[in-house]
Amino acid sequence: MFDIKNINFGFNKNRNQMIQIPFSHIDWTSIEKVEYKGDKGFSFWQTIQYPGLRIRLVEYSTDYLADHWCQKGHIVHCLSGEFISELSTGEKVTLVKDDSYVVTDDASSHRSVSINGAKLLIIDGDFLK
Numbered sequence: 001m002f003d004i005k006n007i008n009f010g011f012n013k014n015r016n017q018m019i020q021i022p023f024s025h026i027d028w029t030s031i032e033k034v035e036y037k038g039d040k041g042f043s044f045w046q047t048i049q050y051p052g053l054r055i056r057l058v059e060y061s062t063d064y065l066a067d068h069w070c071q072k073g074h075i076v077h078c079l080s081g082e083f084i085s086e087l088s089t090g091e092k093v094t095l096v097k098d099d100s101y102v103v104t105d106d107a108s109s110h111r112s113v114s115i116n117g118a119k120l121l122i123i124d125g126d127f128l129k
Contacts, residue, residue, distance in 0.1 A: 019051050028057055037127025039066040041114070053128035061115035069111050073104040081118030085110050104128045 010116075031046040043063035046057040060083055069088060069116070076085075078095040085093045085101065087111035095101065105128055 003117075019053075021050060021053075026055075031057075032091040032125050035068065038065050039067045049088075050125075054124050055120045056120075058120045058122055059120045060112065060120075062115065062117045064112065064114040064117070066111040066113070069109045071074055071106050071109050073102075073107065073124055075102045075128075076100060077121045079119040079121055081114065081116060083114040083118040083120070 009118040026048060027047055031048065033046055036043050037044060038061075041061040042059065043064060043066075044059045048055040057079075060081070076095070077100040078097055080097050082094065082096045085095065087093070093101065121122075
């Protein structure tokens with residue numbers, strides 16, 4: 001079994017190849033939680049970073065409002081709770097447990113809102129450009 005924190009991952013830029021990621025067990029209890037303040041409330045991120053790929057467990061507090069509008073691409077899956085993705089167009093999309101969304105870079109401007117808190121799995125990276 002590989003320890004995710006002690007693996008050196010390579011990326012071959014000369015041949016523009018995707019990296020090879022060996023089978024890796026992620027013990028989220030061993031990944032540091034980093035707090036980020038929103039315009040209202042806060043979020044905790046636990047992050048695994050590979051070259052060109054980021055995997056996060058994100059928890060939103062109650063009464064959370066993101067402090068920015070995001071244009072990055074994501075694959076987002078709601079593990080628990082409920083949150084709203086507000087789009088700059090005025091549209092609001094509510095996600096609850098087992099709902100997901102996907103968006104590529106620069107396809108929308110969006111931000112997260114959560115009234116009662118939520119826990120998400122978020123995957124983003126170069127493949128969404």
